[in-house]
Amino acid sequence: xxxxxxxxxxxxxxxxxxxxxxxxxxxxxxxxxxxxxxxxxxxxxxxxxxxxxxxxxxxxxxxxxxxxxxxxxxxxxxxxxxxxxxxxxxxxxxxxxxxxxxxxxxxxxxxxxx
Amino acid sequence: xxxxxxxxxxxxxxxxxxxxxxxxxxxxxxxxxxxxxxxxxxxxxxxxxxxxxxxxxxxxxxxxxxxxxxxxxxxxxxxxxxxxxxxxxxxxxxxxxxxxxxxxxxxxxxxx
Numbered sequence: 001x002x003x004x005x006x007x008x009x010x011x012x013x014x015x016x017x018x019x020x021x022x023x024x025x026x027x028x029x030x031x032x033x034x035x036x037x038x039x040x041x042x043x044x045x046x047x048x049x050x051x052x053x054x055x056x057x058x059x060x061x062x063x064x065x066x067x068x069x070x071x072x073x074x075x076x077x078x079x080x081x082x083x084x085x086x087x088x089x090x091x092x093x094x095x096x097x098x099x100x101x102x103x104x105x106x107x108x109x110x111x112x113x114x
Numbered sequence: 115x116x117x118x119x120x121x122x123x124x125x126x127x128x129x130x131x132x133x134x135x136x137x138x139x140x141x142x143x144x145x146x147x148x149x150x151x152x153x154x155x156x157x158x159x160x161x162x163x164x165x166x167x168x169x170x171x172x173x174x175x176x177x178x179x180x181x182x183x184x185x186x187x188x189x190x191x192x193x194x195x196x197x198x199x200x201x202x203x204x205x206x207x208x209x210x211x212x213x214x215x216x217x218x219x220x221x222x223x224x225x226x
Contacts, residue, residue, distance in 0.1 A: 036217075043120075043204055043217035044157075090157070100145060100208060101172070102215060104157040 002027045002093050004105035012111045015083055021076040021108045023091030033074040034092040034102065035065055044090065050074065061085070086112045117141045120205050120218035127195055127225055135190045135221045137205035143216070146188040149204045150174060151220075157204065163188055195225045 007022040025031065032051050036044040048059025055067040065076045074091060091105040118139040127133055139146070144165045149157040149172075159172030163182040177199070178192050188207075192199055205218040 034215075036215075041219075043219045044206075044215070045217070046214055049214070101147070101159055101162060102157075103159075103173075104149075106156045107154070109154075 002031065002095070002103045004091050004093050004103055006089075006091050006105035006108050008108050009106065010109045010111065012113060013081055014113050016080050018079050019077065019081050019085075019110065021089050021091075021110065023074045023076065023105060025072050025074065025091075025093045027072075027093060027095075030096050032094045032096060033065075033067060034094070035059065035063070035074070035076050036090045036092060036104075037061075038088040038090065038107075040087075047076070047089075081110075081112050083112050083114065085110060118205060118207055118216050118218040120203075120221050122221060123219060124222050125224070127223070129194075129196055129225055131195050133192050133195055133223070135203055135205075135223070137188045137190070137218060138186050139188075139207045139216070140186065141207065141209065141216065142185060143207035143209040144185070145208050146182065147206045147208075147215070148172070148178075148180060148188070148190050149206065150176065151202045151204055153202075161190065195223075197225045199223060200225050 003026045005024045013019045034049045035047040038044045048057045050057045050067045058064045089108045092102040121136045146163045148161040151157045158174035160176040161180040163169045202220050202222045204220045206215045208215050
């Protein structure tokens, strides 16, 4: 069975500082990987996804993530954060075939301080 | 601009009542999903559908039921609500091998 571990439940950073949100996954088969963002009282929005090809994936709002197969990781990074990046971030994994069910991590609350 | 709509956004209801949470999408997506999200916690899949007349239970056991009579509509029903059903329910959809889930804004359900 697949599982996703987000290593930090909360990450506080100062505005304009860099940030990395960590994600490790466990799966016995090839997977697709995703990062979603959830702003207060809203649904989830796709930030980026890794399906194949280059291991460095660029997404919206200046975020990027790197797929590392040997370490089974998919960490999310942004070189300079803004107050508007304050939100909950979810890493997710999906099998490459079938129902495309997403398995989510526990989420990381990113708080940007002025 | 949402292409997947959930109603109501908020619902407070008494124990034992029957409720239906609505989810509709205008994108013609074949696959649809219901996730349950408790405050500050991860999302758990409770139901999904490959297409019309296809429904499956997800990884988290749920007392709710779903139906998929039309492509665009995937309602979730609780026959008898209990306080343990208090949660946020998120609907999502995707098409083919796109893997780009589109999520609705969610329904926050409180059972008193």
